[in-house]
Amino acid sequence: xxxxSLQEYCREQAKRTQIPIIYQxxxxxxxxxxxxxxxxxxxxxxxxxxxxxxxxTQVEIRLQYKKGEIFISVSDDGRGMEDSNPSGGxxxxxxxxxxxxxxxxLVTHSSKGRGTRLVATVPWPxxxxxxx
Numbered sequence: 001x002x003x004x005s006l007q008e009y010c011r012e013q014a015k016r017t018q019i020p021i022i023y024q025x026x027x028x029x030x031x032x033x034x035x036x037x038x039x040x041x042x043x044x045x046x047x048x049x050x051x052x053x054x055x056x057t058q059v060e061i062r063l064q065y066k067k068g069e070i071f072i073s074v075s076d077d078g079r080g081m082e083d084s085n086p087s088g089g090x091x092x093x094x095x096x097x098x099x100x101x102x103x104x105x106l107v108t109h110s111s112k113g114r115g116t117r118l119v120a121t122v123p124w125p126x127x128x129x130x131x132x
Contacts, residue, residue, distance in 0.1 A: 002036040003027045003063060006043055010061055017051055025063035028070065035122055038098045039063070039072050042106075042120050045091045046074035054078025054116060068125040075117040081110040095120070 003025040010023040043061060050056050056078035063072045095118075096106050104122035 001027055001029070002031055002039055005036075005040055006061065006063060009040070009043065010047075013047055013051075019051070019056065019059060021047070021059045021061065023061045023063075025061075026065060028063075028065045030127060031070075031124065035070065035102060035124060038102055038104075039070065039120065039122070041098060042072060042095050042118075043074060045095050046118050049091055050074065050076045050078065050116070054080075056115065065124075065126075068123060070122045070124050071119065073117055073119045075115065077115045080112045080114050080116055081108075082112060 004027075006025055007023050010021040013019075014021040047059065047061075050059055054076045056076035058077050060075045061073070062075075063070070065071075092106070092108075099106050099120055099122065102122045104120060107119045107121070108116065109119070110116040
């Protein structure tokens with residue numbers, strides 16, 4: 001599932017880059033491949049951006065499911081961005097488009113010198129449950 005895939009990906013990247021990547025997630029059984037792949041790509045792109053631009057010394061990635069929504073965040077302690085809602089390069093644009101196809105959204109929190117936090121939210125009421 002997505003949880004184990006992200007756990008392994010974070011472990012590999014931390015080993016490769018020598019930057020601590022703390023992953024906290026939960027198993028989300030029954031998640032459609034379309035959503036899993038989009039979330040995985042989100043983490044890949046976000047982490048690539050952090051490693052290229054942020055000058056971070058630590059990254060935290062969290063995956064959680066609550067009340068019919070999946071939340072995934074990538075936070076770093078790097079230099080932050082001037083614009084807290086950047087249009088970004090092609091990477092962030094691609095993430096936004098991919099999430100939009102799933103009725104999801106991307107929110108960016110950043111301030112210069114204080115790191116960046118990207119939060120993707122995707123609605124997904126588990127089959128057999130009611131959202132809310």
